[in-house]
Amino acid sequence: MTLEAIRYRAGSLQIINQLLLPQQTVFEEVHSVQDGYDAIKSMKVRGAPAIAIVGCLSLAVELTAGAGGDDPVSFIRESLCHLTSARPTAVNMGRAARELMEFAENESMEKNSEQLRESVIAWIEDMLERDVNDNRKIGVVRSLHALSRLKRVYCTETRPYNQGARLTAYEAVAEGFPATLITDSMAAITMRERGITAVVVGADRVVANGDTANKVGTYQLAITAKHHGIPFYVAAPSTSCDLSLESGRDIVIEVRPSEELTSINGIPIAAPGIEVWNPAFDVTPHQLITGGIITELGVFLPSELQAALTGRLTAL
Known part of the structure; x- marks a missing residue:
């Protein structure tokens, strides 16, 4: 639903x-x-x-x-x-x-x-x-692409559809993917033993060379997928693609309040005065996006993204 x-x-x-x-x-x-x-x-x-x-x-x-x-x-x-x-x-x-x-x-x-x-x-x-x-359109692209033949898909998003480009558990079912959903902490063992055949994540920013900023944990998930030889995809609308930035090194990463890590529901769980660095995103290098970047305009390899989007958006 x-x-x-x-x-x-x-x-x-x-x-x-x-x-x-x-x-x-x-x-x-x-x-x-x-x-x-x-x-x-x-x-x-x-x-x-x-x-x-x-x-x-x-x-x-x-x-x-x-x-x-x-x-x-x-x-x-x-x-x-x-x-x-x-x-x-x-x-x-x-x-x-x-x-x-x-x-x-x-x-x-x-x-x-x-x-x-x-x-x-x-x-x-x-x-x-x-x-x-x-x-x-992104859903249609996924259906036409090789994703439609995958048997087990790792989805990073399990929230209800939020009118943002995210492959959620709900969307996976709606698109007809028999998706196996696993938590981040179980990613490695499940990929190895449960036969996961693709990883699909969202993105908050994709830059010209295909580097991607997404929630913290995406980078290590991409490394795990690479190690196990599993295709790693990014699903994002073209509005999340920022071709003005050359690489992920140029992305300014938002830092969240330390209290998000040092307390739960207002109750402290860390020593007073402890220093905390709490970035909201990490950057996944384009070399780890082995499956492609899924947009409403098509699926592109990171190396194809800039030329493909520039040409298609200009035509529109």
Whole structure:
């Protein structure tokens, strides 16, 4: 069953609080840009495409209520800058912010404040529709590709569908893959003894040479797959591909608060004053992505990605 994790209607936005999954499925209202920022920063919303969608929709909710008054352009600019700062490693929010800001500035030359708000809201709603369609295309690409012949697929994402490019347990079943799901801690032994035939992960940023930033643990999973001769795939929409960066060395990795590791539900589990480095992502070198990078435009080897996306996006 496909679950809707983002519920949007004109002027209304609800999101599933992913911090409570799988024990609880709780929808929370997002009334403002600040609510959207908080949901992204606290990781109630995860996945680069979903971060961009929720951020922009939170702006749409405020604009529907008339935010920005006689100067909506300044409000939009300040809001997008604020949202982009919430989780900077995830590329989609920054890309959406640049494109939306350019659109808003162009529209402001010909339209009054109310008309501008309506145009920006429509742009954001179109963005949501495009994202859903892109994910459907990624599913079709997977079905047409050799993945459709695989018997056991290791999926890193087991959350309900979050309107971001993620091969979840739910999507794997929907696409007809008889997937065997294992936890990260059991990855090596299961690959060796259970006959896993592919690993598929998501990505928050894919750069020009095919290096990929994803949740911490992806790098060692890729190493394990390489050791066992198992194809390693990345599934991400083209909006998560950042061709402006040459390699993973150029990706700025978000560092999370130390309290996420030193306490559980507010209860300390580490010695007071201990130093903690808590990166939210690691970078998987393109050499370890042996299966390919799955996008809505096709499946590409890391070495093919830049030329393929540049040509196809230009054609579109």
